[in-house]
Structures are given as C-alpha cells and as structure tokens.
C-alpha cells in the first residue's frame with residue numbers, strides 16, 4: 306500500500322490521473338472503519354486533507370461555494386445562515402466525528418443515510434468535480450446514481466458543492482434511536498423559496514438514494530397560495546392541509562424493512578417530519594414578520 | 596512508511612504500515628498506552644486525542660495524515676505525577692470503575708472545559724455523546740464534570 310500526500314489540488318489531480326486505483330481519504334470517518342476492519346485493502350490512498358482548495362467557504366453574487374474538505378464543525382460555526390445545513394451537521398455523529406467528517410466524504414460515500422445530502426437536494430446544489438482535463442458541474446439530480454454510488458469519474462475529485470443562497474426558512478430533522486451518534490431511520494429536509502413561491506422537500510434513509518417529493522412540493526406551494534401565506538406570513542394554513550402535505554411527502558418514500566426500522570415506521574416518520582418541517586417554516590416566517 | 600509527528604510537545608517518529616491508524620501508531624509504535632483501543636469505528640471515544648488542538652478519534656485518522664502535525668494524548672494532562680483537575684475530579688466523584696473509557700472521557704471533558712468553562716448540563720451531555728461507558732451509568736461522570744468545572748474556576752478566575 307502507498308499513501309500519496311499532495312499539497313495542492315493540481316498535484317492531487319495528477320496523482321488521481323496516474324493512479325485511479327488510489328482511494329481518496331478526507332476526514333477518514335467512513336474509510337478508516339473499512340481499513341481498520343480489513344473490509345478494504347486499497348493498493349493506494351490519496352490524502353486530500355491537506356488541499357487548501359478544498360477548505361474554501363465562499364459567497365459571491367448570491368452563490369455559495371462549500372469546499373469538499375469543510376468539516377461539519379466548521380459548517381456549524383460558519384454557515385449559521387443556512388439553518389437546514391447547520392442542523393444536519395449538528396446531527397452527525399459526535400463532536401469527534403464532526404471535527405473530522407466532511408461534506409466531500411458524505412458525497413463520496415453517497416449513502417442514502419448521509420445527513421447533508423437531503424439538504425443539498427433541497428438547495429438543488431451542483432457538485433463541482435475536477436480532473437486534470439478540467440472542471441465540471443454535476444447537477445444534483447445527476448449526482449447520486451444509486452445506493453452508495455455517485456456520478457464521479459475515476460480520475461475526478463470532488464472539489465466543492467455550490468448553490469444559490471436560499472431565500473426563506475429551511476430545516477433538517479431526523480429520527481433515530483437516540484439524540485446523537487445515530488444513522489437516521491428517516492431524515493427530512495425542507496426549504497422554502499419565497500421569491501419563487503416554491504417548496505422543496507427531500508427524504509433520506511427511506512429509499513435507495515435521496516428522494517425529492519414533487520407531489521408534496523406542488524401541493525404545499527398550492528396551499529400557501531390558497532391561504533394567502535406567500536403574500537402574508539401571518540395567514541393561517543389549515544392543519545388538515547399540513548397533514549395532507551406530510552402524507553404526500555411520505556408517499557414519495559420507497560423504504561425497506563431493516564434492523565433500524567420497518568418500512569411502515571419509516572413512512573410514518575416521513576409524514577410526521579414533513580408536516581413539522583412545513584409548520585416550522587411557516588412559524589419562522591411569521592416570527593420574522595413580527 | 597516513516598511518520599513523524601509532535602506528540603505531547605516532542606517530535607517522535609516511527610516506521611508504520613501505510614494503512615495504520617494514528618491510534619495504532621501511538622500504542623504499538625510509540626508505547627503510549629493511555630489512549631485505548633475498543634471499537635476502531637468511531638463509536639466509543641476511548642481513543643480520543645487532540646490533533647492540532649481538535650478533539651478526534653485517533654482510530655479514524657490515518658497515521659500518515661498526522662505526519663508533521665501536533666498530537667496531544669491523555670498523557671499530556673498530568674505533569675510529574677500531578678494530575679489534571681479533570682483527572683482528580685474523576686477519582687473523587689467515583690467516575691472510574693473498570694477505567695477503560697476513562698482516558699477518552701477525560702480528554703473529551705478537558706476539551707469541553709477549554710472551550711466552555713461553565714457548560715450547561717445539556718452542553719455536557721452533547722459534548723460527551725461520542726464517548727461510551729459500560730460501567731458507571733454516566734451519572735458519576737457528569738458529577739465529575741461539574742466538580743472539575745467548579746475547581747478549575749477557582750484556580751483560573
């Protein structure tokens with residue numbers, strides 16, 4: 306086994322091109338478990354934790370760039386104006402895990418239980434991937450191609466993820482057996498786009514990959530229209546409509562039974578989390594309106 | 596491969612397997628047995644150390660990633676046989692039973708009190724959520740944190 310430790314992105318991409326079998330390691334919180342248990346014995350490892358280009362948090366013209374190497378601990382500290390993402394980061398593992406684990410690693414592992422992923426789905430983010438041949442932006446709907454599979458080419462590295470700064474409240478919540486250190490049984494992220502009068506919602510841990518719930522999104526935008534809540538945040542949205550929104554979100558889930566929970570429980574959890582998420586978003590707008 | 600790192604203030608080096616964790620380097624190559632190996636999957640916190648000042652599970656850091664960096668282990672807490680206030684508090688509060696989880700807990704508690712000298716109960720529980728203890732039931736550990744916080748407050752006003 307060999308370890309490559311480049312100190313710049315370009316150097317790293319050259320290693321990636323010459324040694325596509327070298328597995329990248331960032332925080333190591335997924336990969337080291339596999340190494341420690343002998344589940345994986347890569348020929349070579351490419352350490353991307355020293356690349357300054359991956360540490361960037363940038364904001365320009367309403368667009369946000371989050372470097373692949375940014376840890377959850379930094380997201381909590383530096384992206385407080387992104388409540389959904391910060392909330393997801395807070396639910397990851399423990400302080401030790403949040404000090405090491407990165408968004409790039411979450412995207413690399415591409416697990417349906419990756420907690421940052423439903424949030425990036427509702428931000429409709431783009432994944433910035435680079436190789437020695439250049440940089441490309443992978444639209445969110447093309448990035449996750451299956452359980453633990455993403456659209457990255459063997460000679461590419463994830464450099465960053467980018468999105469337009471959301472205009473409106475958002476949240477992330479998940480259900481698990483305890484309040485920390487859990488893989489979600491179900492996770493939901495919701496983002497209101499006030500300018501476009503749209504709602505985006507995505508589900509984690511309840512399908513082969515992260516799922517958007519388009520019917521719930523359309524229905525939710527509709528009930529805010531009918532109740533006048535887009536124009537006036539103080540307008541009441543009927544409780545049964547919020548309940549219906551939750552049910553439609555749950556209908557988009559494609560869960561299975563496993564040791565963490567049954568499919569029926571997961572569907573129920575989605576309905577509850579989705580209803581709460583929309584309720585919170587409306588409360589947030591009401592509070593902001595005074 | 597040769598890995599060289601600063602441990603508890605001094606530069607140390609060892610020839611390690613390239614896939615080795617920082618935990619195995621500390622224990623097997625540098626003879627620092629205070630840092631414990633229990634799960635090797637980030638779940639228990641027994642292997643907690645500081646890497647460049649940040650609390651991490653040393654089982655999840657590749658030794659090669661720590662090359663050139665600063666590591667502080669449980670051994671850095673006491674000096675010439677004088678225990679750190681956190682360690683004293685663990686003894687006094689009865690927060691140690693088999694003792695296997697103790698180094699990891701003490702490092703995590705010391706890390707918390709460095710950042711937040713007066714943590715709320717909720718903050719303490721959250722800060723220790725990555726450390727497991729199979730013996731104490733945690734109550735005595737929480738007592739020890741409160742005791743340590745009070746004591747350290749008196750020493751450094």
Ligand SMILES: Cc1cc2nc3c(=O)[nH]c(=O)nc-3n(C[C@H](O)[C@H](O)[C@H](O)COP(=O)(O)OP(=O)(O)OC[C@H]3O[C@@H](n4cnc5c(N)ncnc54)[C@H](O)[C@@H]3O)c2cc1C
Pocket residue numbers: 328329330331332333334335336337338353373374396397398399402405406407408409410411412413414418419420421461462463464486487488489636637638
């Ligand atoms: C105890 C514990 C608790 C956890 N709890 C949670 C949780 O609550 N929620 C959650 O979502 N996850 C959790 N995880 C999983 C893990 O922490 C996250 O998936 C984390 O985001 C991984 O990031 P990393 O930098 O540590 O990844 P690494 O382990 O370094 O890498 C993960 C994968 O991504 C690839 N990769 C990394 N960076 C790049 C890059 N720049 N370009 C291309 N490929 C790359 C690697 O090759 C590897 O395949 C937990 C893990 C542990 C050990």
Ligand code: FES
Pocket residue numbers: 631632633634635636637638639640641642643652653654655
């Ligand atoms: S041995 Fe590292 S967390 Fe358990």
Ligand code: FES
Pocket residue numbers: 690691692693694695696697727728729730731
């Ligand atoms: S004292 Fe035995 S595991 Fe904590």
